[in-house]
Amino acid sequence: MPIVPRLRGALAVYLATTRPGLKPPPGKPCLFIHCGHRNRTSVEPLNPKALWHFVKDVIRPIIGRKVGPHTFRHSYATHVYEGSADLNLVKSLLGHSSITTTSIYTHVTPRKERERLAEYLK
Numbered sequence: 001m002p003i004v005p006r007l008r009g010a011l012a013v014y015l016a017t018t019r020p021g022l023k024p025p026p027g028k029p030c031l032f033i034h035c036g037h038r039n040r041t042s043v044e045p046l047n048p049k050a051l052w053h054f055v056k057d058v059i060r061p062i063i064g065r066k067v068g069p070h071t072f073r074h075s076y077a078t079h080v081y082e083g084s085a086d087l088n089l090v091k092s093l094l095g096h097s098s099i100t101t102t103s104i105y106t107h108v109t110p111r112k113e114r115e116r117l118a119e120y121l122k
Contacts, residue, residue, distance in 0.1 A: 081105045085116055
């Protein structure tokens with residue numbers, strides 16, 4: 001998933017200063033990591049089930065409604081689409097193979113955006 005340079009810099013500083021012992025395996029960069037036991041320095045990508053449990057146990061009570069990891073994927077895609085109105089960009093970022101799959105994001109955007117998309121799909 002692409003991230004803006006400013007965020008990449010902030011993450012690099014965080015990992016270097018707050019989590020200096022955590023180094024992802026070579027060739028496997030990952031943002032969400034699982035450290036295992038406290039004294040271990042090996043790092044593995046976070047298991048999807050662990051992320052799901054984190055969202056369920058930590059994020060849901062904060063937000064106050066039922067959400068899952070996929071909710072954040074949809075929110076991300078919606079914000080990208082609303083900011084750019086470029087459905088092909090959203091398709092690429094989400095890894096969809098068909099523009100039809102991505103077109104769901106046009107249903108949650110303002111009317112003018114939908115009109116622009118309808119014109120684009122003609």
